[in-house]
Amino acid sequence: MLYIIGLGLADEKDISVKGLEIARRAERVYLEAYTAILLVDKEHLESYYGRSIILADREMVESSSDEILADADTKDIAFLVVGDPFSATTHTDLALRCRQNDPPIPTRTLPNASILTAVGATGLSLYNFGQTVSMVFFTDSWKPASFYDRIAENASLGLHTLVLLDIKVKEPDLQAMARGRIVYEAPRFMTVAQCASQMLEVEDERKQGVCGKEALAVGVARLGSEGEKIVAGTVEELAEVDLGKPLHSLVLCGRKMHEMEWEFVREFAVDRGRFDGVWKREYGGRM
Structure with a gap:
């Protein structure tokens, strides 16, 4: 059986007890290593799980899945995913391949x-x-x-938008490839500030008022860990914040932002006076 096991968001201890038991007894254990990352490295997982772990990069998962699924019809294989297994379509595709295999490979998912x-x-x-x-x-x-x-469609309904930020892990250097060499770029992780700056850049071209300077947003970093950080403000303010290490995400607030939401979020504001002023002028009373 192929077990697709969610690891949660932070470190080696976020795995469920059930998931840990499966990982410790499985024939092979893979760690999907490109849609997201934990805040600890593979060695921490191996030490805590008591198992060696095979890193599964994009090329392996998308082009060499037969290697992962080998013998999974008769043996237990664990495929570890940061966060929840089906938050990324990559893992849906892997489960479909199991269904389509001849004979089909049984699967089980452990959420997180x-x-x-x-x-x-x-x-x-x-x-x-x-x-x-x-x-x-x-x-x-x-x-x-x-x-x-x-985002504009969400905004038309007054809804919030979660923006997931780009990560680049084991990305090939295209110039090196053109010269016949396989070289990988250093890992890169988009920050809240970079995301906000790009939003402003596109808004400056579109001019529809979707994610302009005065739009309210919330930046988050390392959610679920002891070092998690949350900062709220205008998009213009978030374009200047430093939330430290990855992973980051951003939420653009919808115009129907409820008073209870405002009361909670304002505690994270860069400038509480400015945050309150924008909310009362553009958001409050639109429920």
Whole structure:
């Protein structure tokens, strides 16, 4: 059987007892290592789990899944996922491959905490979130803005938008590849400040008032850990904040932000006076 096991958000101890028992007895243990990261390295997991762990990068999961699934019809294989297993479509695809295998490979999923639910720590109600979007690193020649349309749809309903920020792990250096060499770039993790700056850049082009300087937002870092950090403010203010180490996410607040949400979030404000002023002028009373 293939066990797809959620690890939670922070460290080696966030795995469930049931998941830990399975990982310790499995024939092989893989760690998916590109859609998200824990705040500890593989060695911490191996020490705590008492098992050697195979890192599964994007190429292995998407192009060499047969290697992961080998003998899974007769032996237990553990596939560890940071957060919750089905927060990323990659893992849905892996489960589908098991169904389509001949004979089908039985699977079992063990859920865990995800940023999709942990973001409730900001005080924003999960009932008031719309579509989740992703923000990728802009380049000089590539600045995709499809996220803006999804945020605009959420905004039209007064809903909050969770923005998941880009990470680059084991990304090939394209210039080196053109010269016939396989070289990987150093890992990069988008920050709240970078995300907010890119939002302002696109807003300056679109000018629809979706994520302008005075829009309220909340930046989060390392949710679920002892060092978690939450900062609220305008998008302009968040473009200047430093939340430290990864992983970061950002929430753009919807205009129907309830008074109870405001009371909770304002405690995290960079400038509480400015935050309150914008909320009362643009958000309060729109329930």
